[in-house]
Amino acid sequence: MYQNARQSITFTEALKKLERYCAYQERCHKEVEDKLKTMKLIPEAREKIILHLLEHNFLNEERFAQNFARGKFRIKKWGKQRILRELNYRGISKYNIKTALKEIPEEDYLETFHDLAERKYATIRNLDKHKKRKKLTDYLLYRGWETHLVFEKVGELIQ
Known part of the structure; x- marks a missing residue:
């Protein structure tokens, strides 16, 4: 049977889903926030989940930026300008972008x-x-x- 409205998801279910989501591949804060918005959780629950992910090292923006820069350079052959533009788009801090670009010899x-x-x-x-x-x-x-x-x-x- 087709349902028009999504079923609500519990806090622990959302937490486990996001832990798997972040463990699968490196994510930035923006991707995690977008994912949480699709789950239609209240803002307090979203904040708690993000804090949990940060505390348990599922979410680390510096690590994300470094992996992103290395990967896009090695695999897609992107230059520093494109990598910088993409990281800015994802809301990565200037410090983390600078650190990430140092990853490219x-x-x-x-x-x-x-x-x-x-x-x-x-x-x-x-x-x-x-x-x-x-x-x-x-x-x-x-x-x-x-x-x-x-x-x-x-x-x-x-x-």
Whole structure:
């Protein structure tokens, strides 16, 4: 039978659900708060759950930011600008963002950037030099690489 209204959830059920939610993968405060809002709990219960998660180390914003930065850099090949933008969107503090960006070794960062730029350049089939330049620049900027790096590399690859 189809129910229009959701059944209410008890505090302990919500607590256990959120413990599993945070144990499954690192979460930021914003994700946990959004999840709690969907459970339609009263504000006091939401606060108690967040405090419990913080006290028992299920929720740790610094750890989240560091894992996020490392993961997005290594797996998605994002630049620092994109990572910074995404962490800001998630409400992470400036201090934690700074700490997270230190997780990316400078040597690996530049090596990944050059490798990514050269691979993308090799896939651009357009013959027009200006269109190639625009495509490569847009691609690298969208991925969050710094403008000075992008323009330097594009100038190097496209004469």
